[in-house]
Amino acid sequence: MKLGRLSTLALRNRREGLAQRLPHLEETLRGSLIQRFMSCGHPDCKCARGERHGPFWYLSVTLGPGRTTGGVAGKGQLERVRRWVENYRQGKSHLEQISEINRELLRRERQKAGT
Numbered sequence: 001m002k003l004g005r006l007s008t009l010a011l012r013n014r015r016e017g018l019a020q021r022l023p024h025l026e027e028t029l030r031g032s033l034i035q036r037f038m039s040c041g042h043p044d045c046k047c048a049r050g051e052r053h054g055p056f057w058y059l060s061v062t063l064g065p066g067r068t069t070g071g072v073a074g075k076g077q078l079e080r081v082r083r084w085v086e087n088y089r090q091g092k093s094h095l096e097q098i099s100e101i102n103r104e105l106l107r108r109e110r111q112k113a114g115t
């Protein structure tokens with residue numbers, strides 16, 4: 001998106017629209033849902049012979065380079081977790097766009113002031 005071609009009014013309207021469409025921040029969760037199979041550890045279980053249990057939905061969260069954490073999302077939690085993860089993704093994208101617009105607005109302010 002070339003913001004430079006939009007009028008200042010259009011930028012402000014876009015920014016307002018993005019802010020209004022931010023998800024409820026209390027319903028956000030950073031991470032990815034992935035499917036996993038697991039072994040229960042019982043030596044007599046079929047999983048010990050390679051037939052692992054699952055699939056389970058697992059929430060994987062990156063904490064830093066090479067560091068992740070997470071946990072199983074229970075059946076009753078799955079839809080909520082899915083929604084929260086999507087809300088986070090969308091909210092982050094909106095905030096990025098708002099930041100970009102604000103940088104452009106600041107640039108125009110300086111240009112106008114001749115500084």
Ligand SMILES: [Zn+2]
Binds near residue numbers: 039041042046048
């Ligand atoms: Zn097992």
